[in-house]
């Protein structure tokens with residue numbers, strides 16, 4: 122059995138992580154049977170401390186790009202095989218641009234932008250009991266702010 126580990130539903134989505142959604146979309150499009158296990162605590166158990174990761178009958182694969190490569194290899198489901206090598210290269214660059222650049226804008230507007238933060242905070246942490254409902258979002262936002270700043274996007278207005 123294949124198990125995809127993610128954060129669990131949030132922000133009105135199957136999973137709030139675009140990387141988890143990308144893998145889930147691939148699995149569904151390829152008609153590969155899988156089970157989705159979503160819980161925010163999996164991030165602490167994940168081998169590389171990032172989600173998603175996948176357990177394919179005992180083979181653990183981390184990172185959405187490597188997961189999709191693994192699925193393409195093992196289950197022969199390459200949707201890009203009709204593309205020329207040049208088109209496949211362009212597709213890889215577009216995908217990487219979204220993963221490595223656009224993603225940080227998404228993170229910025231979810232976690233840092235003061236207009237959206239109250240909504241995101243309530244959606245992700247609203248069910249926690251007091252005082253966790255105050256402390257956990259504060260600590261999490263501080264950690265994410267540091268990441269966005271270090272990546273560079275957080276240095277712009």
Ligand SMILES: N[C@@H](CCC(=O)N[C@@H](CS)C(=O)NCC(=O)O)C(=O)O
Nearest residue numbers: 138139140170171172173184185186
């Ligand atoms: N390159 C990775 C990126 C995964 C990633 O950044 N996941 C985020 C959630 S969208 C995460 O696990 N963040 C937790 C953390 O950094 O502590 C992939 O494609 O899977």
